[in-house]
Amino acid sequence: MQDAAPTATSLILSEGVILLGFATVFVLLFRRLGLGAVLGYLIAGALVGPHGLALVGGGESKLDIAEIGIVLLMFIVGLELHPARLWRLKRDIFGLGLSQVVVAGLVLSTLLYFGTAFTGGAALALGLPLALSSTAQVLPGLKNSGRINSPFGEKAFSILLFQDLSIVPLITIIAALSRNPADVGGPPGWMLALYTVAAIAALVLAGRFVLRPVLHIVGKLGERELFVVVGLFTVIASAALMHSLHLSTALGAFVAGVILADSPYRHEIEADVEPFRSILLGLFFLAVGMVLDVDAVLANPLFVLTMAATLVAVKVAVVWVLARLFGFGGKPALALGLLLSQGGEFGFVLFGQARDALLIRPEAASLFSAVVTLSMATTPFLMLFARRLEFAKPRAGQLDGPEDSEQGDAIIIGYGRFGQTVAQMLMGKGFRLTLVDRKPAQIELSSKFEAKVYYGDGTRIDLLRRAGAEEARLIVFCIDDPSLDAAQLQPVMEAFPQAAILVRVFDRRHLLRLRPLELAGVMREVHESAIAMGILALKELGVDDEDIGEVEQQYRENDKARLDVQQEHGLMAGKHMMYRPGREMVLRSRENTGEDA
Numbered sequence: 001m002q003d004a005a006p007t008a009t010s011l012i013l014s015e016g017v018i019l020l021g022f023a024t025v026f027v028l029l030f031r032r033l034g035l036g037a038v039l040g041y042l043i044a045g046a047l048v049g050p051h052g053l054a055l056v057g058g059g060e061s062k063l064d065i066a067e068i069g070i071v072l073l074m075f076i077v078g079l080e081l082h083p084a085r086l087w088r089l090k091r092d093i094f095g096l097g098l099s100q101v102v103v104a105g106l107v108l109s110t111l112l113y114f115g116t117a118f119t120g121g122a123a124l125a126l127g128l129p130l131a132l133s134s135t136a137q138v139l140p141g142l143k144n145s146g147r148i149n150s151p152f153g154e155k156a157f158s159i160l161l162f163q164d165l166s167i168v169p170l171i172t173i174i175a176a177l178s179r180n181p182a183d184v185g186g187p188p189g190w191m192l193a194l195y196t197v198a199a200i201a202a203l204v205l206a207g208r209f210v211l212r213p214v215l216h217i218v219g220k221l222g223e224r225e226l227f228v229v230v231g232l233f234t235v236i237a238s239a240a241l242m243h244s245l246h247l248s249t250a251l252g253a254f255v256a257g258v259i260l261a262d263s264p265y266r267h268e269i270e271a272d273v274e275p276f277r278s279i280l281l282g283l284f285f286l287a288v289g290m291v292l293d294v295d296a297v298l299a300n301p302l303f304v305l306t307m308a309a310t311l312v313a314v315k316v317a318v319v320w321v322l323a324r325l326f327g328f329g330g331k332p333a334l335a336l337g338l339l340l341s342q343g344g345e346f347g348f349v350l351f352g353q354a355r356d357a358l359l360i361r362p363e364a365a366s367l368f369s370a371v372v373t374l375s376m377a378t379t380p381f382l383m384l385f386a387r388r389l390e391f392a393k394p395r396a397g398q399l400d401g402p403e404d405s406e407q408g409d410a411i412i413i414g415y416g417r418f419g420q421t422v423a424q425m426l427m428g429k430g431f432r433l434t435l436v437d438r439k440p441a442q443i444e445l446s447s448k449f450e451a452k453v454y455y456g457d458g459t460r461i462d463l464l465r466r467a468g469a470e471e472a473r474l475i476v477f478c479i480d481d482p483s484l485d486a487a488q489l490q491p492v493m494e495a496f497p498q499a500a501i502l503v504r505v506f507d508r509r510h511l512l513r514l515r516p517l518e519l520a521g522v523m524r525e526v527h528e529s530a531i532a533m534g535i536l537a538l539k540e541l542g543v544d545d546e547d548i549g550e551v552e553q554q555y556r557e558n559d560k561a562r563l564d565v566q567q568e569h570g571l572m573a574g575k576h577m578m579y580r581p582g583r584e585m586v587l588r589s590r591e592n593t594g595e596d597a
Helices: 004-032 037-048 059-079 083-088 090-115 120-130 135-144 151-165 167-177 189-221 224-244 249-259 266-291 294-299 301-325 330-339 345-356 362-390 417-428 440-447 461-466 486-495 508-514 527-540 545-569 571-577 588-593
Strands: 410-413 433-437 453-455 474-477 500-505 521-524
Touching (some): 004 266, 037 266, 037 362, 059 135, 059 151, 059 224, 059 266, 059 345, 090 151, 090 301, 120 362, 135 151, 135 362, 151 249, 189 249, 224 249, 224 266, 266 345, 266 362, 294 301, 294 362, 301 330, 301 362, 417 433, 440 453, 461 486, 486 500, 508 521, 521 527, 527 545
Parallel strands (some): 410 433, 410 474, 433 453, 474 500, 500 521
16 A cells, blocks of 8 residues: 555656646647647547557546546636626627537538438537637637727627537437436426526526625735635536536636626736646647547548548638628638638547437447547648738728828827827828727728728737838827737837837726836826816816926825735735825925925
8 A cells, every 4th residue: 555655646747747848849840830739639648558669558537537628718708807898798699609609510511421331320429529610720710819908809709709609408318318317317408497597596696795805905915826726716617517507617717707807806817827727728728639439540541631621622612601690791701611610629528428318339439539639730731821801901992901092100099089189280280190900980080081091900929010110119099999908019119129018998997907017108098187186176276387287296106005005915905095084185385384285
């Protein structure tokens, strides 16, 4: 018994070295080739697994543990989604997303039923999971390129989000079709639906009345390690609750993320959880590669190739038709279809469910896992083509892209009421500007005032290059977007280091999120106008000009000091510095003369 612990430890260490070593080599290689990290992990897992070089065993057990990576991914997705934004996207999520899953799933199931020897239940258990796309592949690409908040990115995000939410009903469908006697005693579908609603309500209440007060206490203490503990506890507890009710652990993590999306501590939690997400998600794809039956795949290569090609073609066609019905132009709709054409990581989970339900053989689960893997291999190439189509002009001959612009001294992103004032002042001094906006109606309105505004998402690196950002002296972000964050602006700063970056921010919280960046300047959109109104109010109350000037100066100094404290300890940390009855300013001019302030 004394040797058991060292043996287990040595096994974990040796397998860990092998897995991480192969993963490092193949991820670096595949990233170098432009194929993405996911494929690197899958190939590495297949090589070291029992069907490859047999260097590491226990793929199934590792897969169970590594599914926490999917849970953490959905938690971070939820953190990115403010409840207000979730409500704003409801039409795309529950309209376009639902349509995509249902239509693509039924088309693929029908093709499998009539084109293969699978039964109706087996075809449905395979076809519906194939309708899902890879959140782990697509979402990081959208975030890194700054397209997640563009109209195109929001459509893709909405479809991916509904696909992830659809795991619960898909698991329910497979359970209802199950031929495994052990599943007969499981809860019926209607009860699972009730469990889902009750669990979500419980998570919302726990987040509001338990988690938020705890985060407030942690924020006051300023202990960063506690944010790690609280963040991981939130994810694991929400997933555990869902698992105990036979529901999707990913859904529970997503709800927990949405609850914290408008918390002032969101960024600390996200930064602390992200490393765990990256490691465990990588382990998930390694484990998927390990359980892949390479012999079964090699015995049916033509089927795998044909099915992968069919999968990509069907999903491109379905998404194109649906996107057109939801108002997208032909080329952007095709780009959206190409972006979401691959199979997804949840397919691996659902194929395992179908195998355990005795709907398909283990060899079939491996074959269709290989189909999903091969479809993922096409994604980097299709993404390159999709990006060319994405920025096609939505109205031919009316909206020009920034590649048609002349080289300017500055680029103004967003030509609404805020951007127009900035642009007017710069043009009044004779500077040459490139104006960019992503709202066709705003562009058309501006043209009536003889202002040439180019169409596009100004947070994208490639669009900024076409607008001449490599030569510009200044880039000014005037867009009304509270979700514009450091992850979008940091790549812009690195790509165009010669350009000063100015940013319009929505409020104090937005400003705090951007303060770690070395921006040339930020401006709260109502801050200066509110100070101007305060000056007018003081004048109307009979305060003399000298005192008004000192009040303004002290307010600005106090506001800056309060921001510094909040940056270090959280939004509530500077509360004691606010002026209120009993804490008024002591004007320096009054101190010097000995007068009562």
